[in-house]
Amino acid sequence: xxxxxxxxxxxxxxxxxxxxxxxxxxxxxxxxxxxxxxxxxxxxxxxxxxxxxxxxxxxxxxxxxxxxxxxxxxxxxxxxxxxxxxxxxxxxxxxxxxxxxxxxxxxxxxxxxxxxxxxxxxxxxxxxxxxxxxxxxxxxxxxxxxxxxxxxxxxxxxxxxxxxxxxxxxxxxxxxxxxxxxxxxxxxxxxxxxxxxxxxxxxxxxxxxxxxxxxxxxxxxxxxxxxxxxxxxxxxxxxxxxxxxxxxxx
Amino acid sequence: xxxxxxxxxxxxxxxxxxxxxxxxxxxxxxxxxxxxxxxxxxxxxxxxxxxxxxxxxxxxxxxxxxxxxxxxxxxxxxxxxxxxxxxxxxxxxxxxxxxxxxxxxxxxxxxxxxxxxxxxxxxxxxxxxxxxxxxxxxxxxxxxxxxxxxxxxxxxxxxxxxxxxxxxxxxxxxxxxxxxxxxxxxxxxxxxxxxxxxxxxxxxxxxxxxxxxxxxxxxxxxxxxxxxxxxxxxxxxxxxxxxxxxxxxx
DNA sequence: AGGAAACTTTGACCCAGATCAAGAGCGAAC
DNA sequence: GTTCGCTCTTGATCTGGGTCAAAGTTTCCT
Numbered sequence: 001x002x003x004x005x006x007x008x009x010x011x012x013x014x015x016x017x018x019x020x021x022x023x024x025x026x027x028x029x030x031x032x033x034x035x036x037x038x039x040x041x042x043x044x045x046x047x048x049x050x051x052x053x054x055x056x057x058x059x060x061x062x063x064x065x066x067x068x069x070x071x072x073x074x075x076x077x078x079x080x081x082x083x084x085x086x087x088x089x090x091x092x093x094x095x096x097x098x099x100x101x102x103x104x105x106x107x108x109x110x111x112x113x114x115x116x117x118x119x120x121x122x123x124x125x126x127x128x129x130x131x132x133x134x135x136x137x138x139x140x141x142x143x144x145x146x147x148x149x150x151x152x153x154x155x156x157x158x159x160x161x162x163x164x165x166x167x168x169x170x171x172x173x174x175x176x177x178x179x180x181x182x183x184x185x186x187x188x189x190x191x192x193x194x195x196x197x198x199x200x201x202x203x204x205x206x207x208x209x210x211x212x213x214x215x216x217x218x219x220x221x222x223x224x225x226x227x228x229x230x231x232x233x234x235x236x237x238x239x240x241x242x243x244x245x246x247x248x249x250x
Numbered sequence: 251x252x253x254x255x256x257x258x259x260x261x262x263x264x265x266x267x268x269x270x271x272x273x274x275x276x277x278x279x280x281x282x283x284x285x286x287x288x289x290x291x292x293x294x295x296x297x298x299x300x301x302x303x304x305x306x307x308x309x310x311x312x313x314x315x316x317x318x319x320x321x322x323x324x325x326x327x328x329x330x331x332x333x334x335x336x337x338x339x340x341x342x343x344x345x346x347x348x349x350x351x352x353x354x355x356x357x358x359x360x361x362x363x364x365x366x367x368x369x370x371x372x373x374x375x376x377x378x379x380x381x382x383x384x385x386x387x388x389x390x391x392x393x394x395x396x397x398x399x400x401x402x403x404x405x406x407x408x409x410x411x412x413x414x415x416x417x418x419x420x421x422x423x424x425x426x427x428x429x430x431x432x433x434x435x436x437x438x439x440x441x442x443x444x445x446x447x448x449x450x451x452x453x454x455x456x457x458x459x460x461x462x463x464x465x466x467x468x469x470x471x472x473x474x475x476x477x478x479x480x481x482x483x484x485x486x487x488x489x490x491x492x493x494x495x496x497x498x499x500x
Numbered sequence: 501a502g503g504a505a506a507c508t509t510t511g512a513c514c515c516a517g518a519t520c521a522a523g524a525g526c527g528a529a530c
Numbered sequence: 531g532t533t534c535g536c537t538c539t540t541g542a543t544c545t546g547g548g549t550c551a552a553a554g555t556t557t558c559c560t
Contacts, residue, residue, distance in 0.1 A: 074401045076491055082404040084397035095390050102394055129379035132386055139389045140345050144352055146396040147334035151324045153403035154332040154451025158517065193538065201404025206517055208539055225525090225538065241326055408547065443508065456547055458509055475508065475556080 040120040046070075046111040052093075053105040061115040062094030068111035069190045072103040073198065083199040084146070088172050092138055096122045109190050153201045156241055161200040162210045163239035166220065170230055186229040214239070290370040296320075296361040302343075303355040311365040312344030318361035319440045322353040323448065333449040335396070338422050342388055346372045359440050403451045406491055411450040412460045413489035416470065420480055436479040464489070 043066070046052050052070065053059065065087050072085035084103060087093060093105060093113070125132045152164050166189075173187040189196075193211075197204040214220050219239055221229045230236050293316070296302050302320065303309065315337050322335035334353060337343060343355060343363070375382045402414050416439075423437035439446075443461075447454040464470050469489055471479045480486050 072397070074397070076401070076405065078491075080405040082401040084400045097387060098390075103397070125383065126379075129376075129382060132379060132382045133375065136382055136386045136389060137347060139386060139393060140347075143389060143393045143396060146393060146400065147322070147324070147353070149400060150334045150396065150403055151326070151332040153400055155326065155330040192536095203518060204538080205519080205540085209517090212539075241328075442506090453548060454508080455510085455549080459547090462509075 040117045040124075042115050044113045044115050046107040046113065048107055048109045048111075050107050051104055052107055052111070052113070053101045053103075055101055055104050057101045058099060059094050059101050059118060061118050062092070062096060062121055063113040063115040065089050065091050065093065066112040066114050069108040070111055071106050071108050071195065071199075073106055074103055081198050082201060083195065085142070086168075086199065091142075092135070094118070096125055096135070108195060158200075158202055158206050158210050159213065159239065160241040161202065162196070162207065162214060163219070163236055164242070165196060165200060166214075166228065166230070167233075167236050167240050167242065170228075170233065170236070184229070184231050185233060186227065189226045189228055290367045290374075292365050292367075294363045294365050296357040296363065298357055298359050298361075300357045301354055302357055302361070302363070303351045305351055305354050307351045308349060309344055309351050309368060311368050312342065312346060312371055313363040313365040315339050315341050315343065316362040316364050319358040320361055321356050321358050321445065321449075323356055324353055331448050332451065333445065335392070336418075336449065341392075342385070344368070346375055346385070358445060408450075408452055408456050408460050409463065409489065410491045411452060412446070412457065412464060413469070413486055414492070415446060415450060416464075416478065416480070417483075417486050417490050417492065420478075420483065420486070434479070434481050435483060436477065439476045439478055 044063070046068075048068075055074070067089055070087040070091075070093065071083050072087065073081055073083050075081045087105075095102075096118070125135070152161055156164060169189065169191075170185055170187055173185070191199070193204040193207045196202075197207045200207065211220075211222075215222060218231070219235055221231070223229065294313070296318075298318075305324070317339055320337040320341075320343065321333050322337065323331055323333050325331040336358075337355075345352075346368070375385070402411055406414060419439065419441075420435055420437055423435070441449070443454040443457045446452075447457045450457065452460075461470075461472075465472055468481070469485055471481070473479065
């Protein structure tokens with residue numbers, strides 16, 4: 001348990017994305033509420049590959065991703081695994097009112113979490129209604145994203161699945177770095193081929209083949225294995241089988 | 251728009267399951283809050299097969315399913331469709347804070363909805379915090395169900411998918427009718443083969459074949475096309491690839 | 501009752517993606 | 531530098547479930 005204390009100078013700038021702190025609290029809380037939130041807050045780092053929480057573990061905290069990427073994973077006894085959520089900076093981990101974790105939470109990259117001890121956090125929810133409202137909004141967004149993903153898993157071809165994933169990561173990345181010029185954008189893929197396969201309900205071989213195919217057809221190009229350049233975002237969306245440009249949330 | 255007025259004698263007994271009325275309001279609201287909720291409430295019937303809301307429609311109301319079954323469906327331009335939610339009595343339709351619908355809502359069977367006009371309902375949420383808390387709980391449950399379903403869609407075989415769906419319907423049915431004796435239970439399938447296919451990410455032919463196979467292997471037996479008898483619920487869960495008996499929510 | 505429409509089953513065949521297998525690139529450790 | 535351990539790519543082959551087609555069943559309408 002790498003609980004750490006960061007001085008304010010050390011708090012990563014990404015913490016502006018900490019949804020609870022920034023969006024629910026700062027904008028609408030009274031100063032004393034802010035203080036109470038500060039009291040139950042601590043930062044925690046996790047190394048890439050480590051499991052933060054195992055399915056069934058007692059959850060002592062809820063948290064917000066500050067930097068890095070985490071994933072929610074479900075595993076069957078025979079080892080088949082499905083990633084059911086991709087948590088980028090600003091996303092929320094844990095569930096008020098639930099004692100034990102429903103999924104494995106795995107650090108896909110090195111991770112900094114902003115944690116809140118669960119019990120006092122739950123008390124805060126009861127006392128400060130707009131936090132519950134903010135959490136409701138966030139949860140509804142997640143639900144939309146999960147349902148969007150059900151369409152991907154249930155009905156899209158392998159190529160469309162890959163394109164969908166790239167579009168999502170591209171979008172979320174662009175939102176953070178704001179460098180979308182004329183439809184071209186680039187980003188580092190934070191997932192291994194295997195993690196992509198687990199997210200998409202494919203095998204890693206199929207992921208690799210389809211990425212090669214998208215490269216051959218100049219929908220994307222790669223620098224190294226992980227850095228992706230998308231010359232035309234619309235084209236990528238089209239490959240993903242997405243009608244609208246809007247839509248996807250995750 | 252079949253808005254109707256039911257006298258209290260006509261209100262279906264299933265309305266006890268109306269989540270908002272029963273669980274959030276009745277148990278914790280002050281009488282005057284109850285009155286306010288009554289004011290913005292009306293009942294509505296929808297015939298089987300009718301679409302209640304189209305994707306993109308302005309949502310003028312939120313609602314709770316009183317009797318019948320509705321489904322949330324997403325469709326791609328080329329016609330591929332994926333059901334992303336199955337709404338049984340007690341489940342909630344709509345989303346406070348969202349202007350337009352994100353999915354088609356289709357009446358799978360004849361339906362009675364308990365509707366609340368959206369704007370005043372949103373006001374109520376702000377004024378009476380425990381409604382937001384109750385909605386948060388419900389939404390988190392739905393999110394769990396959606397994620398459970400992602401595992402089904404992404405990693406299970408056709409046979410496991412069918413068994414998973416039967417297990418869910420059996421569970422929800424048993425919860426309502428309380429007739430689970432010694433592991434045997436039976437129920438009417440409220441879905442056509444095509445609807446099952448849309449839910450499971452399969453074709454209707456595959457659904458039909460796998461149901462025949464489960465029948466041949468005596469995991470289930472049928473009376474007519476729709477009435478299912480499950481001699482051993484554990485066996486069914488096992489076919490579904492489910493480790494735990496608990497778990498699934500929807 | 502007769503007939504149309506909707507739903508379901510079953511068969512024959514095919515293909516997208518899984519599986520099995522072999523290497524290739526690439527960094528970290530010694 | 532060499533070796534070990536990952537991650538990734540590519541090829542060969544197999545198969546679960548899709549597609550196309552036809553016929554059986556149920557429901558409902560006239």
